[in-house]
Amino acid sequence: MPPTLPRLPRALGLAARPLPLPPLNLLLGRLTRRLSDAHPAMLRRLGDHAARRFLIDPLDLPWVLLLQPQDAAMTAHPRARPPAHDARIAGTLSAFLAMMHGAEDGDALFFSRDLTVEGDTAAVLALRNAMDDAELDLTEELAALSGPFARPLRRVLAGAERATGLHLHRIGGLP
Structure with a gap:
């Protein structure tokens, strides 16, 4: 049996x-544009699926996220009023972060139902594969946006990772 994912406190x-x-939304927009600029192969890997609207639903947070890769846009929306979307991916924040950072296999998370998919499953698979290939690291992407605060931010996120067990950096990357 696979280890249990940590829970967001x-x-x-x-x-x-x-x-x-x-x-x-300002932060999410800047982060998404940064990801698009720093990892252009991700958009190419998505192909026609880049035009899809992905609803990312972290079940332990009070809002949902709408990702529009082609526009390098991500926005938060109240959970009670989700926007129109082509595919929905739902699960705990820890499942999303573990998949993003290579700590857990995306297929295993789907088969164990830690993550569920509705709608355009081919688009979700393309997104997951594009993210895997890009080897994203949320800590480093946020540090790149924070200018002179990059070093203290890395320390804060490393401490948060130790305290919560959430995967906030790429496995094999800097903690």
Whole structure:
């Protein structure tokens, strides 16, 4: 039996509730543009699926994320009013992060139902393969956006990773 994924501490999920969406969307937009610029092969790997709208539904957070790869856009939306989408991927934040950082196999997460897919499954598979090939590292991508705060941000995220067990960096990368 595979190890159990860590859970987002309930206090963090509750703390995210009052966050205003405009600043979160600003950060998500900058991060998505950074990913698109730093990993152009990801968009090429998606092919026609780059035009799809992916609803990423972290079940332990109060909002859903709409990813539009072709536009290098990601926005947060209230869970009660999800936007139109072609595919929905739902699961805990820890499952998404583990898949993104290579700590868990995406297929295994789908078969164990840690992640579920609805809608255009071919597009979701293409997205997962593009992310795997890009070897994304959320800590390093956020550090690249933070300028002179990169070093302290890396330390904060490493501490958060140790405290929560969430995978916040690429396996084999910098902690």
